[in-house]
Amino acid sequence: MFEFGGTLSLALDFSKFDDPSFSHVWSSASQGLSSLEMGFIPLQMLLALLAVAIESRQRIGYVKAPVFFPSLQKLRLTVEFITDDLIGSISTALPLLTHLDLQDSPIMEPESATATDLTDAGLQQINPKGKLKHLSLIRSQEFIYTSFRHVNDLGILLMSEKCSNLESICLGGFSRVTDTGFRAIIHSCPGLHKLKVTNGSHLTDLVFHDIVATSLCLTHVSLRWCTLLTDVGIERLSFNKDLNVLDLKDCKSLGDEAVRALSCLPRLRKLVLDGTVITNQAMEYLGAGVCPLASLSLRGCYKLTNDCIPLLLAGSVKESLHALDLSRIPSLTDDAIMVIVRARTPLTELRLRENPEIGDASVKALASMQFEGVTCGSTLQLLDLYDCGGITLLAMKWFKKPLFPRLRWLGLKGSLNRIMVDALVLTRPFLRLACGGEELGTPYRDTSGEWCRHEDDDSEDLEPWQLDGEPVSDAETTNEE
Template sequence: MHFSNFIASTMNDSKHNSLSLLFDVAEFEHPEFAQVWATASDKLTSLEFGYIPMSMLTALLVLVVETRQPSCVLRPSVFPNLQKLCLSVDYITDVLMSSLSIGLPSLTHLDLQDAPIAEPIQSSDLTNLGLQHINQHGILKHISLIRSQEFLFTYFRRVNDLGILLMSDSCASLESISLGGFCRVTDTGFRAIIHSCSNLRKLRISHGSQLTDLVFHDISATSLSLTHVSLRWCNLLTNIGIKRLSFNTDLTVIDLRDCRNLGDEALESLSYLHKLHTLLLDGTDISDIGVSFLGRGGFPLSSLSLRGCKKLTDACIPSLFRGSVGHGIQMFDLSRIPNLSDNAILSLAKTRIPIVELRIRECPLIGDTSVMALASMQVEGGSFGSSMHLLDIFDCDRITPLAIRWFKKPYFPRLRWLGVTGCLNRDMVDALVRSRPFVHVACRGEELGNGFWDSSFGWYHHEEDELDELEQWLLEGEDASDGEVDIMV
């Protein structure tokens, strides 16, 4: 079916109130692209584009804005009830912000991301003026403005504290704010958000190069009850700032990845948060002592990432699982830790914790012994390695073809994702693929799974894939016939 016909038929179906096009829409560019959307159902409340070029988006927005003008009162409005819009574009600009504000009066959730391939000029960039268009109707609950570093190290250089101050004045009702790449915004701007948005629950700031501990200096004096905080690549943040942040005792998700100046004292402060279930600490300066603070905590931790924490050793595993906090962990990332060896994984296997996802990629001291220990681990009397849904052992120097044998039945019966090094015995890997048709095998270093660490909309919420009836039947012991498998090589 032609793309235009697909959109038209889908949107005319009154059953659909949400549409996600998670691909490059430019591949289906058509001169009547905008006009096709004029047939959209007025029941559409949610729209998401994986990527849409500005040329196509501009044409669509011109149509949207035109239908909002008094002279077009007899013309049906496009997207009259749209509440949620998620876009990935070339550039986030002032014109884009103005058009969205005029044309989408029912919007409560706006998620915008760009990835410039060249430094934007002023006419194709976001400035303080553009931020003033946000939430002119006063009903916006979530705003996300992210400048990706995918192609170029670039930032929103034309936005400073004044722009954020103006935005915060009109955004007091916001419950979720995500800002990425605002390199000229200082503590003054970020503090304005914290002190103006009394309903704020989720705060996400990335590449906040001027954010310091002062942002949270008097956070205890506010009425904020934050539940989700992400402060990735905020390298001026120290243990003092995290100590003050921890006064928000309702915190459930904390992302401090790549905050290089955070150490053990920060973890001691976080250990008192009784609702914390997701903690991401990649690349921080923590040691085994800091992990022991977590181990003595009393919170229901289910997801923990310690990727690239170079000070950690094998001793961090018994320190973490000595108390009760580690026994709820289902997703665990121990990748890129140079001193982590098979002894750590043996300690982990002895705990018999039902870990669902384990990443130990690029650990030079991890070898076949770790695979054998995990394969032999029984959880609650189940089969060998019964809980493991994802295992990533890519580029672990001591893994040999012998380890591949431990992925045959009956070991790892629930395994769906496996990361291994492609140069291992290729025949054995191919045989494994044929014998385990429901295992996605990645051999080139791809990150595995659904990317729950970076989910923008669910904020790290992870739901395990349900087994269909055929797969359940096969896993219960019936012989599986050879079939195609999703192998990323």
């Protein structure tokens, strides 16, 4: 089956392979396999396969081939529940793990603390050999709103004592963990570079109160849906001058002063401010700041107006910015897009979805946008206009060749004339057209643990304009033309 060691990714639903002989499929797998990523796998099947791996280690001459070889260093799995038994089995079967990425997607609340959920006792079993460098434990909200209700600060404190070598950690759905637990991680892991907390309902500014007294050098930070975090906490966090990626989506207590502190970061390239209460003043801070921003997301920042665009593009940002999300900003009109066009900002991604005042005039302006003497909207690779109120069939002619020669992703409302839409697809075979409201550029899935997966490759974070992992080549553009 597999002749060489290395990395194996299986994007399969393993519930379809519930057969007693399934483990024999792995009989020819290389025992040098170091990285394994699997799609959804039922918890009981997973525990059974881990039991085979444990037994094969304990019994000399055991011939039944295990799925999980002791040489495995990186593991990424999705199950219905993360439990204490699962953590214990992984820790016993795979003593050399350096990367552990687990995500569950429960369709109902766990029935008990011991059988179907993770507890403080389970967290203590993580990293028994002290080799773990990247840890991701995510409870997905895909089906219902639930969390790890049986984990509190004590569990995080005990875990952090055994995980002092961590370089990145992603925690999602730990609703009972407070500042005490999160501070324990920060103060116990001096080599931590990447920190991600999702739905940290008890995380406050106190987490970063004395961060300047630590030796931390954070480069990637995500604090999504941490609604108690305010400008004060972000000001403290900004003492990390090496911050490269910062995601503050739906931190609804953040305002202009937080952005003012961030505008002084000399290496900040990706900033997500979706759903915050910032105003045009925040854009003035960024425009006058030193951040070499390549990607900026302002989705749902309802207090922004057209005036925010010239303020943002007043300084060096207009030269470095490649990806801009201005979706769901009700007061935004075609005039704002005209400013972007006149500034000749080399955008390759522009998202304008669900803006009622954006219309055909924006499409026409972008199609004729000049950059370095080249016309026809030459830089755009992704344009999302889904559910923009002013887009009509007249806009379709501006998507015909040779206009937008590098466009590879286009989002439009599905109610437009289907015949014209289909005709556009036929004439532009390299164009991926989305009319159902789906997000463009990447498949729809929870990517909460991505930082832990790609610890050596930040291209997805730092070069978001390289969509789907492949930059558009000149040869491909020539072929289409």
